[in-house]
Amino acid sequence: MTAEDPCPYPSYEETADGEMPVPARGDSATGIERRVFEALETVEDPEMPISIVDLGLIYGVSVTDAVATVDLTLTYSGCPARDLLCETIEARVERLDSIETCSIQLVWNPPWSIDMVSENGKSELESFGVSVQ
Amino acid sequence: MSALTGPDVLSAAERSAVEALVFPLADDEFVIAERYTEWQVRAPTLESDLALANVAQDEFGHARLWYDVVADLGYDEPELLFEREPDEFYHASLCALPFDAGDWADAVVRSYLYDTAEALRLGSLAGSAYAPIANRIERITTEEEYHREHATTWIERLCVDAEGRQTVQNAVDRLYPYALALFEPGTPEQTDAIESLNLRTESLPSLREQWIETTSTFFESIDVSVPVVEPLPEDPGRHDSHVEAWLSLYEEFTRTYRELDRAHTPTITSEHNDG
16 A cells, blocks of 8 residues: 555545445446446456446446556455455456556445345346345 | 544554454454364254354454454564464454364354354444444444354254253353453553554443343343353463463464465465555
8 A cells, every 4th residue: 555545445425415435337437447347347256147346346446647446345254255356356457558557455334235236237146046136 | 434544644552552452353253263163064954064164254254354454554464373473362262262072052152152242342343443443343243143143043942951951051151251251451551552542432341241241131031040250261362371272273273384384375364455
């Protein structure tokens, strides 16, 4: 961690209209940040085989000077796929032309829950045989 | 909003107080998880085997979250676990006591005593002035509730007949004094620092009192008596002596690391920045 990180320990507060800003899906992201989200969309959770963006594990993405910072949470604290997911994310994001480094920040607050799965993700999980309703 | 946002803003004294608070938390979780794994393929039913394995996995996960907090202060995993001297671990001995073969009552009573204490402890950290501590609490708390459900269901099930109740009573008699040592503080200087910085918002004696109230009420409701507990055992753990069996457990979990002569190990703690 470097001293210039704007917010080294983000805690995601409700916005004025009472909405939680997480998970981030990148709907309004543009340019290189949009491309980082597209790279993240290709990464699947090994236990719930949908993209980690649809699963709701991404809490934020920012890019400064060719360094992409990805805020990532996990479905539970004992998740044995932590290193696998982090390594896959780094590899996919660093493959982008204008990214040199992908830095992952693990975050735990607010805790992930099934409510964080996108509608698209829910229907994909349904067809996989996992009920999320 | 926590006043101390992360490791970069800590003074030397604050850092040392964070370590004094977090090491015992992490060590409790890690050591009790090590013990729980001994029940794998030995629990009384396949269902309970899976359940306890899951509880162990959760506790390893929580240990990882707590070790991450101190890893961010500059420790690496060998220093935190595999090369730390056994007398520099700060778990309470409840976590390290060996199980007698087939004594399932011990496993579920221990889980109940430990997880009830953990729930109280987590509550006292939710408002911690150190953000990396406070930010973890909800995640961990949501994973703890079913541990207590599992333990209480099994204790009640064992208590449906006299023979089963006696096994629960024996476990309570043996474990209760060791469980009380979960609330043993570090040095007075550490306790003062932890409390004056608001790293923990409730005192250990207050948590201990609530724990005694909750656990006594539960055991009385199923006709199990709670033993008189003073004085504490001679080997309560934390900063005092550990039980003898801790050494063999330590030898066991560090064995592969030593035998493979690992200069570097795949990590339980994160190599990534952690919030």
